[in-house]
Amino acid sequence: MKYFFVLAGFLFILLQSSAQQYIIVDSARKILRTTKNPEERFRGLRALDRFYYTTGLFDSSALLQKEMFAIAKDLKRDSMMAIVYRAIGNRYIIKTDYNFSLVSYSKALEYASGIPRASLYGNLAYVYIVTENNEVALSYLEKMKSVNQTGQDLFFRNLLYGIVYNNLEKPDSSLFYFRKAEDVPVKMTDALLNSVFLLQMGRAYELSGETDLADTWYKKTLAFCKEKNLVSSLIQHGNVYCDFLLRSGKYEEAKLLALENFSIAKKSGITEGISSVASTLRKIYIHDAIKDSIIFYSQLQIDYKDSVNNQKKAAEFQNLTFAQQLREIDEQTKAREAAEDRKQNIQYALIALGIVTLIILYLLLSRSFITNTKWIEFWGVIALLIIFEFLNLLLHPFLERITLHSPALMLLALVCIAALLVPLHHRVEKWATQRLVEKNRQLRLAAARRTIEKLGTDKTT
Numbered sequence: 001m002k003y004f005f006v007l008a009g010f011l012f013i014l015l016q017s018s019a020q021q022y023i024i025v026d027s028a029r030k031i032l033r034t035t036k037n038p039e040e041r042f043r044g045l046r047a048l049d050r051f052y053y054t055t056g057l058f059d060s061s062a063l064l065q066k067e068m069f070a071i072a073k074d075l076k077r078d079s080m081m082a083i084v085y086r087a088i089g090n091r092y093i094i095k096t097d098y099n100f101s102l103v104s105y106s107k108a109l110e111y112a113s114g115i116p117r118a119s120l121y122g123n124l125a126y127v128y129i130v131t132e133n134n135e136v137a138l139s140y141l142e143k144m145k146s147v148n149q150t151g152q153d154l155f156f157r158n159l160l161y162g163i164v165y166n167n168l169e170k171p172d173s174s175l176f177y178f179r180k181a182e183d184v185p186v187k188m189t190d191a192l193l194n195s196v197f198l199l200q201m202g203r204a205y206e207l208s209g210e211t212d213l214a215d216t217w218y219k220k221t222l223a224f225c226k227e228k229n230l231v232s233s234l235i236q237h238g239n240v241y242c243d244f245l246l247r248s249g250k251y252e253e254a255k256l257l258a259l260e261n262f263s264i265a266k267k268s269g270i271t272e273g274i275s276s277v278a279s280t281l282r283k284i285y286i287h288d289a290i291k292d293s294i295i296f297y298s299q300l301q302i303d304y305k306d307s308v309n310n311q312k313k314a315a316e317f318q319n320l321t322f323a324q325q326l327r328e329i330d331e332q333t334k335a336r337e338a339a340e341d342r343k344q345n346i347q348y349a350l351i352a353l354g355i356v357t358l359i360i361l362y363l364l365l366s367r368s369f370i371t372n373t374k375w376i377e378f379w380g381v382i383a384l385l386i387i388f389e390f391l392n393l394l395l396h397p398f399l400e401r402i403t404l405h406s407p408a409l410m411l412l413a414l415v416c417i418a419a420l421l422v423p424l425h426h427r428v429e430k431w432a433t434q435r436l437v438e439k440n441r442q443l444r445l446a447a448a449r450r451t452i453e454k455l456g457t458d459k460t461t
Contacts, residue, residue, distance in 0.1 A: 030044075046087070049064040199240060395417075
């Protein structure tokens with residue numbers, strides 16, 4: 001039997017780089033109340049978001065992640081975008097929405113580099129582990145190895161390798177990596193990851209046929225979960241141990257543990273836990289041939305499984321809505337940037353038009369030199385192009401609205417504008433040329449008069 005499900009919901013497989021230090025929640029809230037600096041606000045949001053999604057406050061986490069996304073977009077920071085998409089992927093992993101987490105981690109990879117990129121390979125490897133794509137998971141772990149990792153990141157990588165080889169039923173390889181994880185000098189501080197490690201050690205010994213050692217490690221796992229008050233892990237790991245006991249023929253011991261887990265699951269309101277424990281109890285009572293209990297737990301399993309499925313459908317709709325909201329934020333940011341660029345380009349066009357107009361006026365009004373009419377024609381064409389571009393920038397949003405973004409209609413509208421501008425340009429150019437010719441004639445006549453006057457003066461002297 002495969003053991004992928006035992007990993008479901010373990011957010012700490014999503015560890016960020018151990019070099020990163022997280023702000024405590026109270027400090028994060030203080031930052032958000034007091035600062036207007038977007039970078040500081042992003043740091044506060046990031047810390048608070050991590051607290052929300054690790055404690056199951058997914059709606060609050062989604063709100064913060066949208067704000068983080070907007071800040072990252074505004075600042076155009078790839079590193080921030082990688083952080084946001086990774087946080088989104090982490091939230092989906094905890095909710096066991098693996099398809100959405102895969103998309104988010106892949107998006108994060110587009111923006112990440114260096115050690116964060118290696119950690120993302122680990123996140124992707126985990127998604128493929130729990131979806132039974134072990135070969136793909138190994139390929140991502142090999143990519144993860146390309147960056148030299150230390151401390152808890154190294155523990156994380158070796159743990160993932162061990163889990164993959166457990167899933168492939170290669171206990172010798174998995175034990176090799178688990179021992180390497182144990183040898184990492186910096187000990188893992190994360191309770192949930194440590195519980196996964198203990199459970200997987202038990203699984204490795206079970207696969208290698210050392211049932212006594214497997215039993216010892218499974219018991220260590222449950223004792224650790226109780227000590228650290230890891231309720232969800234206690235139920236999930238307890239189910240794994242129950243299956244081990246059933247395979248070992250210890251039905252009475254399995255029943256006592258399953259009933260204890262069932263009580264914990266009902267008390268904590270963990271729907272998926274109730275369904276899985278009910279399934280285990282159904283198997284036990286089938287062996288004991290107690291019909292009433294078989295019917296009771298079978299029906300309970302069906303009811304809670306339906307409830308879990310309904311919750312997942314609702315969650316999928318929420319995830320799609322969240323993705324659409326991110327697209328809308330992206331589109332709003334792009335529209336705002338486009339509006340700012342258009343405004344800036346309009347200003348540039350006006351400056352250029354002003355310069356060209358001044359040059360033409362200087363050529364027309366200057367009384368100091370004779371100007372070739374070809375200069376007027378040249379600068380007139382430049383002015384025409386600038387005016388056309390200016391009108392295009394100015395009218396573009398309006399044209400998009402009335403043409404419903406139709407390229408053919410927009411082209412037709414621009415052709416109509418050009419059809420109005422060209423005759424006007426010809427008229428202005430003709431007027432300017434006539435004005436220039438008259439100015440040049442006056443300059444020549446004035447020069448001729450000065451020459452005649454000078455010749456007359458020379459003869460008199």
